[in-house]
Amino acid sequence: MGSEFDCCSSEGVILGVDGGATSTVCVCMPLLPFSxxxxxxxxxxxxxxAVAGCSNYNSVGENAARETLEQVMAEALSKAGLNHSVVRAVCLGISGVNHPTDQEMFLNWIRHIFPGHVKIHVENDAVAALASGTMGKLHGCVLIAGTGCIAYGFRDDGREARAAGAGPVLGDWGSGYGIAAQGLTAIVRAHDGRGPETMLTNCVLETLHLSSPDEIIGWTYADSSWARIAALVPEVVSCAEAGDQIANDILNNAVQELGMSVKAVVQRLQLAGEDGNGSFPVVMVGGVLEANKIWDIGKEVINSILKTYPGASPIRPKVExxxxxxxxxxxxxMKEAKANGRR
Known part of the structure; x- marks a missing residue:
């Protein structure tokens, strides 16, 4: 992966980590000579x-999360032919970091790995997602909708706000898990006679290689992984695209939930100004928001946001x-360098 910038690694490198409920990615970049x-x-x-497994400690526990982070950073440096001594800064964007105590815990884990001069930032993974659309600047709102979902916003003055992101038990219904779980619930309800018939039944049974809706109960509770449930989102989308009303209602509900999350953040931070017409970026990240043949959840969410905030500027990041x-x-x-009077 060599390039003309490899020489910059002698002056230091930066590690960026994105830790989600499904996987954890670490990239190693040279210290760019641009201001x-x-x-x-x-x-x-x-x-x-480098790529490793889940690093959300709420999902896998503290020890497993720590081991994953240490592993993925060590692997990235090893692939680059470098060691920890050349690292100048690290940013961990980790799902499940929701409180200063979470940040302190991760800092305590990571601090012993790097020399004392290394700048370490521990943030929610929404920070990494927003920065991927704004090239590192924290301003505007990001909507993440993958296995889980969250809306997170930042003002230039440092104020921030979030909506959703509390996990499936507390109602992240716009997430991949929420969509798929509602699909599974609809199948069980139809089988019981408590709800209407749905194409989801045959579609999901075929995907899971099950012979009866009764078996869905055992399949669901055999493994508590959120990502395992969320992997069924394409089945819900395909049924909606084929005209199934139940699947269509589930996706419409997800659009409403995701749109409300963004609007709540924008309102709390007044990102659109007092009149609601100001411009601000909305970074869209996550598999749920990717375009499908007919049912484009991301497009529908954007349309919902623009009806309330016409100045919103949707961004699909070009980098991860x-x-x-x-x-x-x-x-x-760079900000610290400028504050110290040097470039």
Whole structure:
């Protein structure tokens, strides 16, 4: 993965980590010799990239989350032919980091790995996702809808706000898990006679290689993984596209939930100004928001947001959230350098 920027690694590198409920990605980037994010090289120089499993400690426990983070960072540095001594800054964007105590816990885990001068940032994974659309600048709102979902917003003055992101038990119904869980519930209801028949029954049974809706109960509780349930979203979408009303209602409900989450954040931070017509970026990230043949959840969410906030500017990031995390760390280093009177 060499490039003309490899020489910069001698001056230091930055690690960006995106830790979600399904996987954790770490990228290693050279310390870019630019002071303005508008002048980033295209494509951005990536020295190495590594992938590991889930690092949300709420899902897998503290020990497993810590081991995953240490593993993925060590692997990225190893692939780049480097060691921890050349790292200048690290940004961990981790799902499940929702409180200062969470940040402190991760800092305590990671601090012993790197020299004391290394700048370490621990943020919710929404920070990495937003930064992937704004090239490291924290301003605007990001909507993540993958296995889980969250809306997170930032103002230039440092204020921030969030909506949703509390996990499936507390009602993240716009998430992949929420969509699929409602689909499974509809199948059980139809089988019981408590709800209307739905194409979801045959579609999901075929996908899971099950012979009866009764077997869905055992399949569901055999493994508590949120990602395992969320993997059934394509079945809900395909049934909606084929005209199934139940599946269509589930997707419409997801659109409503996701739109409300963004609007709640925008309103609390007044990102659109007092009149509601100001411009601000809305970064859209996650598999649920990707376009399908007919049912485009992301497009419908954008339309919902624009009806309330016409100045919203939807952004589909060109780089992945792990790179966004690295750019956030780079921006933080540049701000500190400017504050100290040097470039």
């Amino acid at each position: 303005d994010h508008r002048h980033f090289p295209d494509p951005l120089p990536i020295l190495a990239r 959230p792990a790179i966004g995390a690295a750019l956030f760390a780079w921006n933080s280093l």
